[in-house]
Amino acid sequence: MTRRVARRARQVPLRTHWLILTVLLVCLSGALLLNGYTHHLYGTTPDGAAVVEGSHNAVPAAISNGGPVIDAGRKDARSVRPKAKTIAITFDDGPDPDWTPKVLDLLRAQHVRATFFVVGAQVAAHPDLARRIVAEGHQIGVHTFTHANLSTVPGWRRSLELRQSQLILAGATGVSTPLFRPPYSSEPDALTDADWASIKQTRDAGYLTVLTTQDSEDWRRPGTSRVIANSTPRGTTGQVLLMHDAGGDRSQTLAALQKLIPSLKARGFTFATVSDAVGLPQPVHSASAIERGRGLAVIEAMRLSDNALTVITWLLYAAGALSVLRALTTVMAARRHARERYWSWGDPVTEPVTVIVPAYNESAGIEAAVRSLVASDHPIEVIVVDDGSTDGTADLVESMGIRGVRVIRQTNAGKPAALNTGLQAASFDLVVMVDGDTVFEPDAVRMLVQPFADPSVGAVSGNAKVANRTGLLGRWQHIEYVVGFNLDRRLFDLAECMPTVPGAVGGFRRSALERIGGLSDVTLAEDTDLTMALCRDGWRVVYEERARAWTEAPASLGALWRQRYRWCYGTLQAMWKHRGAWVQGGQAGKLGRRGLTYLLLFQVLLPLLAPVVDVFAIYGLVFLDPVRVGLIWAGFLALQFAMGVYAFRLDGERYGPLWSLPLQQFVYRQLMYLVVIQSVFTALAGSRLRWQRMERYGSLGVPPRSAGATP
Structure with missing residues (x-):
C-alpha cells in the first residue's frame, strides 16, 4: 500500500461496529429467550x-x-x-x-x-x-x-x-x-x-x-x-x-x-x-388504557420472537446446506484433482526464473528466505526490493555476498510498488513472487513453473504451509491452511476460477503482468486483485500443490486478527472491483460466476450466519433437547474432521494436529467469523483500512524436504 493511500486511509471506529453487532445479538438473544420461555418451559401434559x-x-x-x-x-x-x-x-x-x-x-x-x-x-x-x-x-x-x-x-x-x-x-x-x-x-x-x-x-x-x-x-x-x-x-x-x-x-x-x-x-x-x-x-x-398498551407490547414482542425464530430456522437450514455443499464440492474436487496430480503440462520448463522478494523490515527472516531460494534446483536470479526498511534488511542481504542475488533500494511505497520495481528489473519472463517471511523447498521453484508449459497459463499458485505450528494457535492455522485454503484451491483449479495466488508462493508470466499494467495498490489484497485481473484478461490460473513454501504465521490473536482483517477486507475490495466478471464471458465469466459466487456464499454469507448458529445452539441446549443438539454438533464436527483427515492425507501431513479441531470450533472459528463481520461492516460504512503489517519472529530456518517435516 502506498503512502498516498495510507495517508488518506483512516482507522475504522471499531466500537461503532461492535456496538451494532452487540445490539443485534442482544435483541436476537432476547427474542429467543422469550420464545424459549413461552414455548418450551411449560408442561404440555393435560x-x-x-x-x-x-x-x-x-x-x-x-x-x-x-x-x-x-x-x-x-x-x-x-x-x-x-x-x-x-x-x-x-x-x-x-x-x-x-x-x-x-x-x-x-x-x-x-x-x-x-x-x-x-x-x-x-x-x-x-x-x-x-x-x-x-x-x-x-x-x-x-x-x-x-x-x-x-x-x-x-x-x-x-x-x-x-x-x-x-x-x-x-x-x-x-x-x-x-x-x-x-x-x-x-x-x-x-x-x-x-x-x-x-x-x-x-x-x-x-x-x-x-x-x-x-x-x-x-x-x-x-x-x-x-x-x-x-x-x-x-x-x-x-x-x-x-x-x-x-x-x-x-x-x-x-x-x-x-x-x-x-x-x-x-x-x-x-x-x-x-x-x-x-x-x-x-x-x-x-x-385500563395503560394495561391495554402494555399488553399489546407484550403480544407484539412475542410475535416478533416467533418471527425471529422462523427466520433463524430458515437461516440455519441455509447455513447447514451451505456447509454440506461446501464439504461435498471441495472433497469431490480434491479427489479429482489428486487423480490428475501427475498431469503433464508439456515439455519440462527449464528456462531461468526471476524471484522477487519485496522486503520492508524483514531482517528477522530475510536471510533464511534468500538462502532457501538460492538452494533451489532450478536456475534463478533473486531480486530483493528493499521498500525503505529501517532495520537494515538491505544491508543484511548485501552482507551475505551471494552470487545471483541483487538488492534494489527504494523509498517506502508499499508492497505493490516494490513488486512492480522488481518486475521492471527482472531478467526473465517467468517470475516468482515470495514474501520475506517465507522459505522455499529446493524443488519449489521448479515445480511452480512447470504449468507454464501451457501457453494459456498466466499464473500458478503454490502450496503455502505454516512453519511455526507449535501451540494451539499455530496448529489451528496449520489446519486452516491445509483443510481450508488448499482444498479450496484444488476446487478453483478444476473450475478454472482461481481468485488468489498467495503472496507467499506464486509464479507469474511477466508478459501477462505487463499486459494488465502490473500490480495495483487500490486494494489491501494485492495478490487477490492481481489474480482476478489476470483471469479477467483471459489467462488461466492453476494450483500446483507440489510447490511447497513455508511461511511464518501470526503467533498471537492480535496479530492474527490484524492479518485476517486485512485479508478479508482486501478480498471484499477485490470482489467489488471485479464484480463485472459476473456478466462477462470466457475466463472472466468463470471467475465471476464460479469464483466470486463461491467467495460470496462461503467466505462472506456463511460466516455472517455464524453468530445466529451459535446463539441458536445455546438456545437449543437450554430449551430444546440437549442430546439432539449435541448430536447435531457432533455430526458437524465429524464432517469437519473427515475433511481434515482427507486434506491432510492429500498433503502428506501427519494427523496429529487434528486433535485440536474441536477446540478450533469454539475459539478460532469464532475469531475468523468476527473478522468477516467486522470487514463487512467496514465495507458498508465506506471506511478505509490501514495496512496491517505482521510482526516477524525469525522462526524460519533451513527449508524442509518433505511436507510432513517442520523447519
Whole structure:
C-alpha cells in the first residue's frame, strides 16, 4: 500500500461496529429467550394427567371439604359451590386455532355460556379467538402464561406467570379478570400443601381460584360415550365441569357436548358461567388504557420472537446446506484433482526464473528466505526490493555476498510498488513472487513453473504451509491452511476460477503482468486483485500443490486478527472491483460466476450466519433437547474432521494436529467469523483500512524436504 493511500486511509471506529453487532445479538438473544420461555418451559401434559403427591396438612378443612371457587383470604379462607341444577362448563388450555372456534360455534348453537381459562402464550398467538370468547358473552379466566405448575415453581415465576397473562388478556381483549385456574389442579379435596401455598399467593395478587367438581377426562380421549358419562351429574348438585378446547384432538369433546347439553337441559339443568353459577358479581371488567398498551407490547414482542425464530430456522437450514455443499464440492474436487496430480503440462520448463522478494523490515527472516531460494534446483536470479526498511534488511542481504542475488533500494511505497520495481528489473519472463517471511523447498521453484508449459497459463499458485505450528494457535492455522485454503484451491483449479495466488508462493508470466499494467495498490489484497485481473484478461490460473513454501504465521490473536482483517477486507475490495466478471464471458465469466459466487456464499454469507448458529445452539441446549443438539454438533464436527483427515492425507501431513479441531470450533472459528463481520461492516460504512503489517519472529530456518517435516 502506498503512502498516498495510507495517508488518506483512516482507522475504522471499531466500537461503532461492535456496538451494532452487540445490539443485534442482544435483541436476537432476547427474542429467543422469550420464545424459549413461552414455548418450551411449560408442561404440555393435560391438567388431569398430573400425579398429585404431597401432604395435605396445611389445607384448611373448610377448603378441602368446600366448593370449587376459593377465596384464599389471609384471615378467613372461604369457598362457594354452584347452585343446584346449575352447570358451569369450563374449558382449559386454549385458545386453539382448530378446536376453539368449533367449540364456540357449538355453544352458540346451543345458546350456552361457558368459562374459558386461557393460557397467556396461546392468547398472544391467537388474540382474535380471545376477543371472540369475550364478544360472544363467555367468561374468561387466567390459566397462567405458559401452563406452568405454580405449586412447583419459585415465587418470582408465579408472579411473572400471572402478571404476563393478565397483560396479554388486556391487550388482546381489553378486559381484566380475577378468575384463575391453576394448571394440573382438580377438585378441592386433592389440594396439597404446595398447592395451597401457591393459591394463597395468587389471592394476594387479587385472584379467585376456580377448581372443578367434575372431570370429563376428555384429555384421555376415552371415547365419546365415556366423556358423556364422566360429565353427567349423578344428582341435582351444581357442578363445575372440566373440559378442554386445546391440547390435542378434541373431536370427542365436541361430540360429547353435542349430546350432553340437550340431555342435561331435558333434565332441568341450566348452564351458566362460573360467576353466575356461584352467585358472584360479574368479575370481569374493562382494563385500563395503560394495561391495554402494555399488553399489546407484550403480544407484539412475542410475535416478533416467533418471527425471529422462523427466520433463524430458515437461516440455519441455509447455513447447514451451505456447509454440506461446501464439504461435498471441495472433497469431490480434491479427489479429482489428486487423480490428475501427475498431469503433464508439456515439455519440462527449464528456462531461468526471476524471484522477487519485496522486503520492508524483514531482517528477522530475510536471510533464511534468500538462502532457501538460492538452494533451489532450478536456475534463478533473486531480486530483493528493499521498500525503505529501517532495520537494515538491505544491508543484511548485501552482507551475505551471494552470487545471483541483487538488492534494489527504494523509498517506502508499499508492497505493490516494490513488486512492480522488481518486475521492471527482472531478467526473465517467468517470475516468482515470495514474501520475506517465507522459505522455499529446493524443488519449489521448479515445480511452480512447470504449468507454464501451457501457453494459456498466466499464473500458478503454490502450496503455502505454516512453519511455526507449535501451540494451539499455530496448529489451528496449520489446519486452516491445509483443510481450508488448499482444498479450496484444488476446487478453483478444476473450475478454472482461481481468485488468489498467495503472496507467499506464486509464479507469474511477466508478459501477462505487463499486459494488465502490473500490480495495483487500490486494494489491501494485492495478490487477490492481481489474480482476478489476470483471469479477467483471459489467462488461466492453476494450483500446483507440489510447490511447497513455508511461511511464518501470526503467533498471537492480535496479530492474527490484524492479518485476517486485512485479508478479508482486501478480498471484499477485490470482489467489488471485479464484480463485472459476473456478466462477462470466457475466463472472466468463470471467475465471476464460479469464483466470486463461491467467495460470496462461503467466505462472506456463511460466516455472517455464524453468530445466529451459535446463539441458536445455546438456545437449543437450554430449551430444546440437549442430546439432539449435541448430536447435531457432533455430526458437524465429524464432517469437519473427515475433511481434515482427507486434506491432510492429500498433503502428506501427519494427523496429529487434528486433535485440536474441536477446540478450533469454539475459539478460532469464532475469531475468523468476527473478522468477516467486522470487514463487512467496514465495507458498508465506506471506511478505509490501514495496512496491517505482521510482526516477524525469525522462526524460519533451513527449508524442509518433505511436507510432513517442520523447519
